[in-house]
Amino acid sequence: MDEKLKQQLDGLLEKYTELLLGVEDEALKEKVQAWALYTHISKSMPPLAKHWNEQYPEAKEKMKELVSEIQALNQEHRKNNSPKS
Template sequence: MEKVFVEQFETLLEKYSELLVGESDEAVKEKVKAWALYSHIAKSMPALINHWSALYPEAREEMKQMIQEIKQLNEQHRKSIKK
């Protein structure tokens, strides 16, 4: 990938993270990126997710925790916007 594209895509991811959870630091961006990719794979190839989950149950648990964290951050962010 070209450097310019990577930088532009990172900008998109940063804004998406900010709008989704109200934060856009590197750790949050990485979690949002993993969550988005996992969600896409789960919708487009659920059998692959099932296979992966069976192979790596610890990673599956970590992903579940990450998903829960993003949901909580999103809810908190939405509540803070409504005030």
């Protein structure tokens, strides 16, 4: 992959993280990247995700924690930015 494309994808991930969570930093960006990759794999190739979960149960638990963290941050962001009635 060329450097320009890498930079452009990094910018896309930064913006996605900001829109999803309301803030962007390197740690959150890495978490969102892992979450997006795992989510895509689990939906497009469920047997592969199942195999990985069975092979690495401790990683599966960490991924569940990461997903919960991202969901909580997203809900908080949406709550804080919803139109007030």
